[in-house]
Amino acid sequence: MTDITTGLYGNDAQRRLQAVSLASLDAARATPGAVFAARMPGTDDPDRLGWDRIAATLRDQGAITFRMIPADACPEIERRLADIGCEITWWDVFDGPRDAILAACDGHLANPRDDLVPVGPQAVADPGFLEEVQAFMAACGVAPYPAQVLSGQTGPATLAVLADPADGSIAATAFSYFPYNRHSPHHATAWAGLVTVREDMRKRGVGLRVNALALKAAVTQLGAGRVQQYARTRNIASCRMIERCGLRLRPGARSGIAQPAGAQSFTR
Ligand SMILES: CC(C)(COP(=O)(O)OP(=O)(O)OC[C@H]1O[C@@H](n2cnc3c(N)ncnc32)[C@H](O)[C@@H]1OP(=O)(O)O)[C@@H](O)C(=O)NCCC(=O)NCCS
Structure with a gap:
Protein backbone atom coordinates (compact mmCIF):
# COMPACT_ATOMS: atom_id res chain seq x y z
CA MET A 1 0.00 0.00 0.00
CA THR A 2 1.46 3.36 -1.02
CA ASP A 3 1.90 5.95 1.75
CA ILE A 4 -0.29 8.95 0.88
CA THR A 5 0.40 11.05 3.95
CA THR A 6 3.52 12.57 2.35
CA GLY A 7 4.86 13.27 -1.14
CA LEU A 8 1.85 15.25 -2.42
CA TYR A 9 2.35 18.72 -3.88
CA GLY A 10 0.23 21.70 -4.90
CA ASN A 11 -2.93 23.42 -3.70
CA ASP A 12 -5.57 21.61 -1.63
CA ALA A 13 -7.53 20.45 -4.69
CA GLN A 14 -4.39 19.15 -6.43
CA ARG A 15 -3.27 17.27 -3.29
CA ARG A 16 -6.72 15.75 -2.85
CA LEU A 17 -6.69 14.50 -6.43
CA GLN A 18 -3.18 13.07 -6.05
CA ALA A 19 -4.25 11.29 -2.84
CA VAL A 20 -7.31 9.82 -4.60
CA SER A 21 -5.16 8.68 -7.51
CA LEU A 22 -2.57 7.02 -5.22
CA ALA A 23 -5.26 5.40 -3.05
CA SER A 24 -6.86 3.83 -6.13
CA LEU A 25 -3.58 2.73 -7.73
CA ASP A 26 -4.43 -0.99 -7.55
CA ALA A 27 -7.88 -0.40 -9.04
CA ALA A 28 -6.41 1.79 -11.79
CA ARG A 29 -4.00 -1.02 -12.67
CA ALA A 30 -6.71 -3.72 -12.64
CA THR A 31 -9.89 -2.08 -14.00
CA PRO A 32 -10.65 -2.15 -17.74
CA GLY A 33 -10.88 1.42 -19.02
CA ALA A 34 -8.99 2.95 -16.05
CA VAL A 35 -5.65 4.77 -16.30
CA PHE A 36 -3.18 5.48 -13.50
CA ALA A 37 -2.73 9.18 -14.24
CA ALA A 38 -1.05 10.11 -10.91
CA ARG A 39 -2.43 13.68 -10.69
CA MET A 40 -6.08 12.59 -10.86
CA PRO A 41 -8.28 9.64 -11.87
CA GLY A 42 -8.18 8.75 -15.58
CA THR A 43 -9.73 6.68 -18.36
CA ASP A 44 -8.71 5.57 -21.84
CA ASP A 45 -12.09 3.95 -22.51
CA PRO A 46 -14.97 5.91 -20.95
CA ASP A 47 -17.69 3.47 -22.01
CA ARG A 48 -15.79 0.57 -20.43
CA LEU A 49 -15.08 2.48 -17.23
CA GLY A 50 -18.67 3.67 -17.15
CA TRP A 51 -20.22 7.13 -17.35
CA ASP A 52 -21.84 6.83 -13.92
CA ARG A 53 -18.39 6.45 -12.44
CA ILE A 54 -16.99 9.31 -14.53
CA ALA A 55 -19.85 11.59 -13.45
CA ALA A 56 -19.33 10.61 -9.79
CA THR A 57 -15.60 11.32 -10.07
CA LEU A 58 -16.24 14.75 -11.54
CA ARG A 59 -18.83 15.50 -8.86
CA ASP A 60 -16.71 14.26 -5.94
CA GLN A 61 -13.14 15.00 -7.10
CA GLY A 62 -13.56 17.79 -9.66
CA ALA A 63 -11.35 16.36 -12.41
CA ILE A 64 -10.68 13.29 -14.54
CA THR A 65 -8.35 12.84 -17.49
CA PHE A 66 -9.41 11.22 -20.77
CA ARG A 67 -6.56 9.53 -22.65
CA MET A 68 -6.13 8.38 -26.26
CA ILE A 69 -9.69 9.15 -27.30
CA PRO A 70 -10.33 8.67 -31.05
CA ALA A 71 -10.76 12.15 -32.55
CA ASP A 72 -14.18 11.27 -33.96
CA ALA A 73 -15.40 10.31 -30.46
CA CYS A 74 -14.38 13.65 -28.90
CA PRO A 75 -17.56 15.61 -29.81
CA GLU A 76 -19.74 12.96 -28.12
CA ILE A 77 -17.56 13.12 -24.98
CA GLU A 78 -17.84 16.91 -24.97
CA ARG A 79 -21.62 16.59 -25.28
CA ARG A 80 -21.90 14.08 -22.42
CA LEU A 81 -19.69 16.24 -20.23
CA ALA A 82 -21.77 19.35 -21.03
CA ASP A 83 -24.88 17.42 -19.90
CA ILE A 84 -23.34 17.16 -16.42
CA GLY A 85 -22.03 20.75 -16.33
CA CYS A 86 -18.43 19.90 -17.24
CA GLU A 87 -16.03 20.69 -20.08
CA ILE A 88 -12.75 19.31 -21.36
CA THR A 89 -9.55 20.92 -22.65
CA TRP A 90 -7.69 18.73 -25.10
CA TRP A 91 -4.00 18.16 -25.73
CA ASP A 92 -2.52 17.02 -29.03
CA VAL A 93 -1.04 13.51 -28.84
CA PHE A 94 2.40 12.69 -30.20
CA ASP A 95 3.99 9.27 -30.19
CA GLY A 96 6.83 7.31 -31.68
CA PRO A 97 8.45 3.89 -31.77
CA ARG A 98 11.58 2.97 -29.83
CA ASP A 99 13.99 3.11 -32.78
CA ALA A 100 12.94 6.54 -34.05
CA ILE A 101 13.14 7.92 -30.51
CA LEU A 102 16.60 6.44 -29.90
CA ALA A 103 17.96 7.76 -33.19
CA ALA A 104 16.69 11.30 -32.54
CA CYS A 105 17.60 11.43 -28.85
CA ASP A 106 21.10 9.99 -29.27
CA GLY A 107 21.72 12.83 -31.72
CA HIS A 108 20.71 15.49 -29.17
CA LEU A 109 22.57 13.83 -26.29
CA ALA A 110 25.85 13.42 -28.22
CA ASN A 111 26.48 17.17 -28.41
CA PRO A 112 24.97 19.05 -25.46
CA ARG A 113 24.88 22.80 -26.10
CA ASP A 114 24.99 23.63 -22.35
CA ASP A 115 27.15 22.78 -19.32
CA LEU A 116 24.27 21.52 -17.16
CA VAL A 117 24.89 18.35 -15.15
CA PRO A 118 22.50 15.35 -15.05
CA VAL A 119 21.49 14.60 -11.45
CA GLY A 120 22.27 11.01 -10.43
CA PRO A 121 19.61 8.40 -9.57
CA GLN A 122 20.42 8.47 -5.84
CA ALA A 123 18.83 11.93 -5.57
CA VAL A 124 15.50 10.49 -6.71
CA ALA A 125 15.24 8.59 -3.41
CA ASP A 126 15.63 11.83 -1.41
CA PRO A 127 12.23 13.30 -0.39
CA GLY A 128 13.74 16.80 0.00
CA PHE A 129 15.08 16.72 -3.55
CA LEU A 130 11.76 15.44 -4.92
CA GLU A 131 9.96 18.33 -3.23
CA GLU A 132 12.39 20.73 -4.93
CA VAL A 133 11.60 19.05 -8.26
CA GLN A 134 7.85 19.41 -7.63
CA ALA A 135 8.26 23.09 -6.70
CA PHE A 136 10.31 23.71 -9.85
CA MET A 137 7.66 22.09 -12.07
CA ALA A 138 4.88 24.05 -10.39
CA ALA A 139 6.79 27.33 -10.83
CA CYS A 140 6.97 26.52 -14.57
CA GLY A 141 3.18 26.09 -14.69
CA VAL A 142 3.20 22.29 -14.82
CA ALA A 143 1.14 20.48 -12.16
CA PRO A 144 3.58 18.04 -10.52
CA TYR A 145 3.14 14.33 -9.78
CA PRO A 146 3.29 12.86 -6.26
CA ALA A 147 6.82 12.02 -5.08
CA GLN A 148 5.84 8.33 -4.86
CA VAL A 149 5.32 8.30 -8.65
CA LEU A 150 8.37 10.42 -9.50
CA SER A 151 10.60 8.07 -7.45
CA GLY A 152 9.25 4.88 -9.04
CA GLN A 153 7.57 3.51 -5.89
CA THR A 154 4.30 3.05 -7.79
CA GLY A 155 5.87 1.34 -10.83
CA PRO A 156 8.75 1.69 -13.30
CA ALA A 157 9.57 5.36 -13.87
CA THR A 158 12.44 7.60 -14.86
CA LEU A 159 13.05 11.19 -13.75
CA ALA A 160 15.59 13.29 -15.66
CA VAL A 161 16.91 16.41 -13.94
CA LEU A 162 19.62 18.78 -15.17
CA ALA A 163 21.33 20.95 -12.57
CA ASP A 164 23.21 24.24 -12.82
CA PRO A 165 26.90 23.44 -12.04
CA ALA A 166 27.29 26.90 -10.46
CA ASP A 167 25.12 26.11 -7.43
CA GLY A 168 23.51 22.69 -7.98
CA SER A 169 20.06 24.24 -8.44
CA ILE A 170 17.53 22.56 -10.74
CA ALA A 171 17.59 23.85 -14.32
CA ALA A 172 15.34 21.36 -16.16
CA THR A 173 13.15 18.29 -15.60
CA ALA A 174 11.40 15.53 -17.57
CA PHE A 175 9.70 12.29 -16.54
CA SER A 176 8.37 9.02 -17.96
CA TYR A 177 6.33 6.05 -16.65
CA PHE A 178 3.57 3.62 -17.70
CA PRO A 179 0.01 4.92 -17.11
CA TYR A 180 -1.95 2.21 -18.98
CA ASN A 181 -2.97 -1.15 -17.56
CA ARG A 182 -2.93 -4.61 -19.17
CA HIS A 183 -6.46 -4.18 -20.56
CA SER A 184 -5.40 -1.18 -22.64
CA PRO A 185 -4.13 -1.33 -26.23
CA HIS A 186 -1.49 1.17 -25.04
CA HIS A 187 -0.13 -0.93 -22.16
CA ALA A 188 3.42 -1.12 -23.60
CA THR A 189 3.49 2.62 -24.33
CA ALA A 190 5.17 4.89 -21.81
CA TRP A 191 4.03 8.47 -21.33
CA ALA A 192 6.64 11.21 -21.02
CA GLY A 193 6.08 14.74 -19.80
CA LEU A 194 6.58 17.17 -16.90
CA VAL A 195 9.16 18.82 -19.16
CA THR A 196 10.25 22.13 -17.67
CA VAL A 197 13.22 24.45 -18.23
CA ARG A 198 14.22 27.40 -16.04
CA GLU A 199 12.82 30.49 -17.71
CA ASP A 200 16.16 32.23 -18.31
CA MET A 201 17.60 29.09 -19.93
CA ARG A 202 14.89 28.48 -22.54
CA LYS A 203 15.37 28.44 -26.33
CA ARG A 204 18.93 27.10 -26.06
CA GLY A 205 18.32 23.38 -26.54
CA VAL A 206 17.95 22.50 -22.83
CA GLY A 207 14.38 21.25 -23.30
CA LEU A 208 15.51 19.01 -26.14
CA ARG A 209 18.30 17.59 -23.98
CA VAL A 210 16.27 16.89 -20.83
CA ASN A 211 13.37 15.44 -22.85
CA ALA A 212 15.83 13.26 -24.78
CA LEU A 213 17.27 11.98 -21.48
CA ALA A 214 13.81 10.91 -20.24
CA LEU A 215 12.77 9.41 -23.59
CA LYS A 216 15.99 7.45 -23.98
CA ALA A 217 15.64 6.04 -20.45
CA ALA A 218 11.99 5.15 -21.19
CA VAL A 219 12.98 2.89 -24.08
CA THR A 220 16.35 1.58 -22.81
CA GLN A 221 15.73 1.26 -19.05
CA LEU A 222 11.95 0.92 -18.77
CA GLY A 223 11.66 -1.16 -21.96
CA ALA A 224 8.90 0.90 -23.57
CA GLY A 225 8.02 -0.14 -27.13
CA ARG A 226 6.61 3.31 -27.84
CA VAL A 227 6.47 6.61 -25.97
CA GLN A 228 3.74 9.24 -26.15
CA GLN A 229 3.70 12.88 -25.11
CA MET A 241 10.66 19.85 -28.83
CA ILE A 242 8.59 16.65 -28.86
CA GLU A 243 8.78 16.27 -32.66
CA ARG A 244 12.54 16.90 -32.65
CA CYS A 245 12.86 13.94 -30.24
CA GLY A 246 11.44 11.47 -32.79
CA LEU A 247 7.70 11.57 -31.98
CA ARG A 248 4.99 12.43 -34.53
CA LEU A 249 1.61 14.11 -34.14
CA ARG A 250 -1.25 11.57 -34.10
CA PRO A 251 -4.19 13.59 -35.38
CA GLY A 252 -6.49 10.58 -34.86
CA ALA A 253 -6.27 10.69 -31.04
CA ARG A 254 -6.63 13.30 -28.31
CA SER A 255 -6.11 13.38 -24.55
CA GLY A 256 -7.46 15.96 -22.13
CA ILE A 257 -8.64 16.98 -18.68
CA ALA A 258 -12.34 17.28 -17.84
CA GLN A 259 -13.43 19.64 -15.06
CA PRO A 260 -16.60 21.46 -14.01
CA ALA A 261 -17.32 24.27 -16.50
CA GLY A 262 -15.39 27.43 -15.68
CA ALA A 263 -12.80 25.75 -13.42
CA GLN A 264 -9.24 27.05 -13.57
CA SER A 265 -7.02 25.21 -16.09
CA PHE A 266 -5.25 22.38 -14.28
CA THR A 267 -1.86 22.40 -16.02
CA ARG A 268 -0.10 23.48 -19.20
C1 LIG B 1 8.55 23.69 -23.43
C2 LIG B 1 9.96 23.92 -22.86
C3 LIG B 1 10.31 22.77 -21.93
C4 LIG B 1 10.96 23.96 -24.04
O1 LIG B 1 12.26 24.11 -23.49
P1 LIG B 1 13.40 24.96 -24.26
O2 LIG B 1 14.68 24.68 -23.59
O3 LIG B 1 12.98 26.37 -24.37
O4 LIG B 1 13.34 24.29 -25.72
P2 LIG B 1 14.56 24.13 -26.74
O5 LIG B 1 15.44 25.32 -26.69
O6 LIG B 1 15.19 22.80 -26.52
O7 LIG B 1 13.77 24.16 -28.12
C5 LIG B 1 13.07 23.07 -28.64
C6 LIG B 1 12.53 23.45 -30.00
O8 LIG B 1 11.45 24.37 -29.82
C7 LIG B 1 11.73 25.60 -30.48
N1 LIG B 1 11.25 26.65 -29.60
C8 LIG B 1 11.60 26.86 -28.32
N2 LIG B 1 10.93 27.89 -27.82
C9 LIG B 1 10.12 28.33 -28.81
C10 LIG B 1 9.18 29.37 -28.90
N3 LIG B 1 8.89 30.17 -27.85
N4 LIG B 1 8.51 29.53 -30.07
C11 LIG B 1 8.77 28.75 -31.13
N5 LIG B 1 9.67 27.72 -31.10
C12 LIG B 1 10.34 27.53 -29.95
C13 LIG B 1 13.22 25.64 -30.63
O9 LIG B 1 13.61 26.47 -31.71
C14 LIG B 1 13.54 24.18 -30.86
O10 LIG B 1 13.28 23.78 -32.20
P3 LIG B 1 14.51 23.67 -33.26
O11 LIG B 1 15.53 22.81 -32.59
O12 LIG B 1 13.89 23.03 -34.44
O13 LIG B 1 14.98 25.06 -33.47
C15 LIG B 1 10.04 25.28 -22.11
O14 LIG B 1 9.58 26.30 -22.97
C16 LIG B 1 9.24 25.33 -20.81
O15 LIG B 1 9.74 24.98 -19.75
N6 LIG B 1 7.98 25.81 -20.90
C17 LIG B 1 7.10 25.89 -19.71
C18 LIG B 1 6.61 24.51 -19.28
C19 LIG B 1 5.93 23.76 -20.41
O16 LIG B 1 5.13 24.31 -21.17
N7 LIG B 1 6.23 22.44 -20.50
C20 LIG B 1 5.62 21.57 -21.47
C21 LIG B 1 4.34 21.05 -20.94
S1 LIG B 1 3.48 20.08 -22.19
Whole structure:
Protein backbone atom coordinates (compact mmCIF):
# COMPACT_ATOMS: atom_id res chain seq x y z
CA MET A 1 0.00 0.00 0.00
CA THR A 2 1.46 3.36 -1.02
CA ASP A 3 1.90 5.95 1.75
CA ILE A 4 -0.29 8.95 0.88
CA THR A 5 0.40 11.05 3.95
CA THR A 6 3.52 12.57 2.35
CA GLY A 7 4.86 13.27 -1.14
CA LEU A 8 1.85 15.25 -2.42
CA TYR A 9 2.35 18.72 -3.88
CA GLY A 10 0.23 21.70 -4.90
CA ASN A 11 -2.93 23.42 -3.70
CA ASP A 12 -5.57 21.61 -1.63
CA ALA A 13 -7.53 20.45 -4.69
CA GLN A 14 -4.39 19.15 -6.43
CA ARG A 15 -3.27 17.27 -3.29
CA ARG A 16 -6.72 15.75 -2.85
CA LEU A 17 -6.69 14.50 -6.43
CA GLN A 18 -3.18 13.07 -6.05
CA ALA A 19 -4.25 11.29 -2.84
CA VAL A 20 -7.31 9.82 -4.60
CA SER A 21 -5.16 8.68 -7.51
CA LEU A 22 -2.57 7.02 -5.22
CA ALA A 23 -5.26 5.40 -3.05
CA SER A 24 -6.86 3.83 -6.13
CA LEU A 25 -3.58 2.73 -7.73
CA ASP A 26 -4.43 -0.99 -7.55
CA ALA A 27 -7.88 -0.40 -9.04
CA ALA A 28 -6.41 1.79 -11.79
CA ARG A 29 -4.00 -1.02 -12.67
CA ALA A 30 -6.71 -3.72 -12.64
CA THR A 31 -9.89 -2.08 -14.00
CA PRO A 32 -10.65 -2.15 -17.74
CA GLY A 33 -10.88 1.42 -19.02
CA ALA A 34 -8.99 2.95 -16.05
CA VAL A 35 -5.65 4.77 -16.30
CA PHE A 36 -3.18 5.48 -13.50
CA ALA A 37 -2.73 9.18 -14.24
CA ALA A 38 -1.05 10.11 -10.91
CA ARG A 39 -2.43 13.68 -10.69
CA MET A 40 -6.08 12.59 -10.86
CA PRO A 41 -8.28 9.64 -11.87
CA GLY A 42 -8.18 8.75 -15.58
CA THR A 43 -9.73 6.68 -18.36
CA ASP A 44 -8.71 5.57 -21.84
CA ASP A 45 -12.09 3.95 -22.51
CA PRO A 46 -14.97 5.91 -20.95
CA ASP A 47 -17.69 3.47 -22.01
CA ARG A 48 -15.79 0.57 -20.43
CA LEU A 49 -15.08 2.48 -17.23
CA GLY A 50 -18.67 3.67 -17.15
CA TRP A 51 -20.22 7.13 -17.35
CA ASP A 52 -21.84 6.83 -13.92
CA ARG A 53 -18.39 6.45 -12.44
CA ILE A 54 -16.99 9.31 -14.53
CA ALA A 55 -19.85 11.59 -13.45
CA ALA A 56 -19.33 10.61 -9.79
CA THR A 57 -15.60 11.32 -10.07
CA LEU A 58 -16.24 14.75 -11.54
CA ARG A 59 -18.83 15.50 -8.86
CA ASP A 60 -16.71 14.26 -5.94
CA GLN A 61 -13.14 15.00 -7.10
CA GLY A 62 -13.56 17.79 -9.66
CA ALA A 63 -11.35 16.36 -12.41
CA ILE A 64 -10.68 13.29 -14.54
CA THR A 65 -8.35 12.84 -17.49
CA PHE A 66 -9.41 11.22 -20.77
CA ARG A 67 -6.56 9.53 -22.65
CA MET A 68 -6.13 8.38 -26.26
CA ILE A 69 -9.69 9.15 -27.30
CA PRO A 70 -10.33 8.67 -31.05
CA ALA A 71 -10.76 12.15 -32.55
CA ASP A 72 -14.18 11.27 -33.96
CA ALA A 73 -15.40 10.31 -30.46
CA CYS A 74 -14.38 13.65 -28.90
CA PRO A 75 -17.56 15.61 -29.81
CA GLU A 76 -19.74 12.96 -28.12
CA ILE A 77 -17.56 13.12 -24.98
CA GLU A 78 -17.84 16.91 -24.97
CA ARG A 79 -21.62 16.59 -25.28
CA ARG A 80 -21.90 14.08 -22.42
CA LEU A 81 -19.69 16.24 -20.23
CA ALA A 82 -21.77 19.35 -21.03
CA ASP A 83 -24.88 17.42 -19.90
CA ILE A 84 -23.34 17.16 -16.42
CA GLY A 85 -22.03 20.75 -16.33
CA CYS A 86 -18.43 19.90 -17.24
CA GLU A 87 -16.03 20.69 -20.08
CA ILE A 88 -12.75 19.31 -21.36
CA THR A 89 -9.55 20.92 -22.65
CA TRP A 90 -7.69 18.73 -25.10
CA TRP A 91 -4.00 18.16 -25.73
CA ASP A 92 -2.52 17.02 -29.03
CA VAL A 93 -1.04 13.51 -28.84
CA PHE A 94 2.40 12.69 -30.20
CA ASP A 95 3.99 9.27 -30.19
CA GLY A 96 6.83 7.31 -31.68
CA PRO A 97 8.45 3.89 -31.77
CA ARG A 98 11.58 2.97 -29.83
CA ASP A 99 13.99 3.11 -32.78
CA ALA A 100 12.94 6.54 -34.05
CA ILE A 101 13.14 7.92 -30.51
CA LEU A 102 16.60 6.44 -29.90
CA ALA A 103 17.96 7.76 -33.19
CA ALA A 104 16.69 11.30 -32.54
CA CYS A 105 17.60 11.43 -28.85
CA ASP A 106 21.10 9.99 -29.27
CA GLY A 107 21.72 12.83 -31.72
CA HIS A 108 20.71 15.49 -29.17
CA LEU A 109 22.57 13.83 -26.29
CA ALA A 110 25.85 13.42 -28.22
CA ASN A 111 26.48 17.17 -28.41
CA PRO A 112 24.97 19.05 -25.46
CA ARG A 113 24.88 22.80 -26.10
CA ASP A 114 24.99 23.63 -22.35
CA ASP A 115 27.15 22.78 -19.32
CA LEU A 116 24.27 21.52 -17.16
CA VAL A 117 24.89 18.35 -15.15
CA PRO A 118 22.50 15.35 -15.05
CA VAL A 119 21.49 14.60 -11.45
CA GLY A 120 22.27 11.01 -10.43
CA PRO A 121 19.61 8.40 -9.57
CA GLN A 122 20.42 8.47 -5.84
CA ALA A 123 18.83 11.93 -5.57
CA VAL A 124 15.50 10.49 -6.71
CA ALA A 125 15.24 8.59 -3.41
CA ASP A 126 15.63 11.83 -1.41
CA PRO A 127 12.23 13.30 -0.39
CA GLY A 128 13.74 16.80 0.00
CA PHE A 129 15.08 16.72 -3.55
CA LEU A 130 11.76 15.44 -4.92
CA GLU A 131 9.96 18.33 -3.23
CA GLU A 132 12.39 20.73 -4.93
CA VAL A 133 11.60 19.05 -8.26
CA GLN A 134 7.85 19.41 -7.63
CA ALA A 135 8.26 23.09 -6.70
CA PHE A 136 10.31 23.71 -9.85
CA MET A 137 7.66 22.09 -12.07
CA ALA A 138 4.88 24.05 -10.39
CA ALA A 139 6.79 27.33 -10.83
CA CYS A 140 6.97 26.52 -14.57
CA GLY A 141 3.18 26.09 -14.69
CA VAL A 142 3.20 22.29 -14.82
CA ALA A 143 1.14 20.48 -12.16
CA PRO A 144 3.58 18.04 -10.52
CA TYR A 145 3.14 14.33 -9.78
CA PRO A 146 3.29 12.86 -6.26
CA ALA A 147 6.82 12.02 -5.08
CA GLN A 148 5.84 8.33 -4.86
CA VAL A 149 5.32 8.30 -8.65
CA LEU A 150 8.37 10.42 -9.50
CA SER A 151 10.60 8.07 -7.45
CA GLY A 152 9.25 4.88 -9.04
CA GLN A 153 7.57 3.51 -5.89
CA THR A 154 4.30 3.05 -7.79
CA GLY A 155 5.87 1.34 -10.83
CA PRO A 156 8.75 1.69 -13.30
CA ALA A 157 9.57 5.36 -13.87
CA THR A 158 12.44 7.60 -14.86
CA LEU A 159 13.05 11.19 -13.75
CA ALA A 160 15.59 13.29 -15.66
CA VAL A 161 16.91 16.41 -13.94
CA LEU A 162 19.62 18.78 -15.17
CA ALA A 163 21.33 20.95 -12.57
CA ASP A 164 23.21 24.24 -12.82
CA PRO A 165 26.90 23.44 -12.04
CA ALA A 166 27.29 26.90 -10.46
CA ASP A 167 25.12 26.11 -7.43
CA GLY A 168 23.51 22.69 -7.98
CA SER A 169 20.06 24.24 -8.44
CA ILE A 170 17.53 22.56 -10.74
CA ALA A 171 17.59 23.85 -14.32
CA ALA A 172 15.34 21.36 -16.16
CA THR A 173 13.15 18.29 -15.60
CA ALA A 174 11.40 15.53 -17.57
CA PHE A 175 9.70 12.29 -16.54
CA SER A 176 8.37 9.02 -17.96
CA TYR A 177 6.33 6.05 -16.65
CA PHE A 178 3.57 3.62 -17.70
CA PRO A 179 0.01 4.92 -17.11
CA TYR A 180 -1.95 2.21 -18.98
CA ASN A 181 -2.97 -1.15 -17.56
CA ARG A 182 -2.93 -4.61 -19.17
CA HIS A 183 -6.46 -4.18 -20.56
CA SER A 184 -5.40 -1.18 -22.64
CA PRO A 185 -4.13 -1.33 -26.23
CA HIS A 186 -1.49 1.17 -25.04
CA HIS A 187 -0.13 -0.93 -22.16
CA ALA A 188 3.42 -1.12 -23.60
CA THR A 189 3.49 2.62 -24.33
CA ALA A 190 5.17 4.89 -21.81
CA TRP A 191 4.03 8.47 -21.33
CA ALA A 192 6.64 11.21 -21.02
CA GLY A 193 6.08 14.74 -19.80
CA LEU A 194 6.58 17.17 -16.90
CA VAL A 195 9.16 18.82 -19.16
CA THR A 196 10.25 22.13 -17.67
CA VAL A 197 13.22 24.45 -18.23
CA ARG A 198 14.22 27.40 -16.04
CA GLU A 199 12.82 30.49 -17.71
CA ASP A 200 16.16 32.23 -18.31
CA MET A 201 17.60 29.09 -19.93
CA ARG A 202 14.89 28.48 -22.54
CA LYS A 203 15.37 28.44 -26.33
CA ARG A 204 18.93 27.10 -26.06
CA GLY A 205 18.32 23.38 -26.54
CA VAL A 206 17.95 22.50 -22.83
CA GLY A 207 14.38 21.25 -23.30
CA LEU A 208 15.51 19.01 -26.14
CA ARG A 209 18.30 17.59 -23.98
CA VAL A 210 16.27 16.89 -20.83
CA ASN A 211 13.37 15.44 -22.85
CA ALA A 212 15.83 13.26 -24.78
CA LEU A 213 17.27 11.98 -21.48
CA ALA A 214 13.81 10.91 -20.24
CA LEU A 215 12.77 9.41 -23.59
CA LYS A 216 15.99 7.45 -23.98
CA ALA A 217 15.64 6.04 -20.45
CA ALA A 218 11.99 5.15 -21.19
CA VAL A 219 12.98 2.89 -24.08
CA THR A 220 16.35 1.58 -22.81
CA GLN A 221 15.73 1.26 -19.05
CA LEU A 222 11.95 0.92 -18.77
CA GLY A 223 11.66 -1.16 -21.96
CA ALA A 224 8.90 0.90 -23.57
CA GLY A 225 8.02 -0.14 -27.13
CA ARG A 226 6.61 3.31 -27.84
CA VAL A 227 6.47 6.61 -25.97
CA GLN A 228 3.74 9.24 -26.15
CA GLN A 229 3.70 12.88 -25.11
CA TYR A 230 0.96 15.51 -25.00
CA ALA A 231 1.00 19.25 -25.65
CA ARG A 232 -1.49 22.02 -26.21
CA THR A 233 -1.51 23.04 -29.88
CA ARG A 234 -0.61 26.60 -28.83
CA ASN A 235 2.47 25.43 -26.86
CA ILE A 236 4.71 25.67 -29.91
CA ALA A 237 7.97 25.18 -28.00
CA SER A 238 6.67 21.96 -26.46
CA CYS A 239 5.27 20.59 -29.76
CA ARG A 240 8.50 21.39 -31.58
CA MET A 241 10.66 19.85 -28.83
CA ILE A 242 8.59 16.65 -28.86
CA GLU A 243 8.78 16.27 -32.66
CA ARG A 244 12.54 16.90 -32.65
CA CYS A 245 12.86 13.94 -30.24
CA GLY A 246 11.44 11.47 -32.79
CA LEU A 247 7.70 11.57 -31.98
CA ARG A 248 4.99 12.43 -34.53
CA LEU A 249 1.61 14.11 -34.14
CA ARG A 250 -1.25 11.57 -34.10
CA PRO A 251 -4.19 13.59 -35.38
CA GLY A 252 -6.49 10.58 -34.86
CA ALA A 253 -6.27 10.69 -31.04
CA ARG A 254 -6.63 13.30 -28.31
CA SER A 255 -6.11 13.38 -24.55
CA GLY A 256 -7.46 15.96 -22.13
CA ILE A 257 -8.64 16.98 -18.68
CA ALA A 258 -12.34 17.28 -17.84
CA GLN A 259 -13.43 19.64 -15.06
CA PRO A 260 -16.60 21.46 -14.01
CA ALA A 261 -17.32 24.27 -16.50
CA GLY A 262 -15.39 27.43 -15.68
CA ALA A 263 -12.80 25.75 -13.42
CA GLN A 264 -9.24 27.05 -13.57
CA SER A 265 -7.02 25.21 -16.09
CA PHE A 266 -5.25 22.38 -14.28
CA THR A 267 -1.86 22.40 -16.02
CA ARG A 268 -0.10 23.48 -19.20
C1 LIG B 1 8.55 23.69 -23.43
C2 LIG B 1 9.96 23.92 -22.86
C3 LIG B 1 10.31 22.77 -21.93
C4 LIG B 1 10.96 23.96 -24.04
O1 LIG B 1 12.26 24.11 -23.49
P1 LIG B 1 13.40 24.96 -24.26
O2 LIG B 1 14.68 24.68 -23.59
O3 LIG B 1 12.98 26.37 -24.37
O4 LIG B 1 13.34 24.29 -25.72
P2 LIG B 1 14.56 24.13 -26.74
O5 LIG B 1 15.44 25.32 -26.69
O6 LIG B 1 15.19 22.80 -26.52
O7 LIG B 1 13.77 24.16 -28.12
C5 LIG B 1 13.07 23.07 -28.64
C6 LIG B 1 12.53 23.45 -30.00
O8 LIG B 1 11.45 24.37 -29.82
C7 LIG B 1 11.73 25.60 -30.48
N1 LIG B 1 11.25 26.65 -29.60
C8 LIG B 1 11.60 26.86 -28.32
N2 LIG B 1 10.93 27.89 -27.82
C9 LIG B 1 10.12 28.33 -28.81
C10 LIG B 1 9.18 29.37 -28.90
N3 LIG B 1 8.89 30.17 -27.85
N4 LIG B 1 8.51 29.53 -30.07
C11 LIG B 1 8.77 28.75 -31.13
N5 LIG B 1 9.67 27.72 -31.10
C12 LIG B 1 10.34 27.53 -29.95
C13 LIG B 1 13.22 25.64 -30.63
O9 LIG B 1 13.61 26.47 -31.71
C14 LIG B 1 13.54 24.18 -30.86
O10 LIG B 1 13.28 23.78 -32.20
P3 LIG B 1 14.51 23.67 -33.26
O11 LIG B 1 15.53 22.81 -32.59
O12 LIG B 1 13.89 23.03 -34.44
O13 LIG B 1 14.98 25.06 -33.47
C15 LIG B 1 10.04 25.28 -22.11
O14 LIG B 1 9.58 26.30 -22.97
C16 LIG B 1 9.24 25.33 -20.81
O15 LIG B 1 9.74 24.98 -19.75
N6 LIG B 1 7.98 25.81 -20.90
C17 LIG B 1 7.10 25.89 -19.71
C18 LIG B 1 6.61 24.51 -19.28
C19 LIG B 1 5.93 23.76 -20.41
O16 LIG B 1 5.13 24.31 -21.17
N7 LIG B 1 6.23 22.44 -20.50
C20 LIG B 1 5.62 21.57 -21.47
C21 LIG B 1 4.34 21.05 -20.94
S1 LIG B 1 3.48 20.08 -22.19
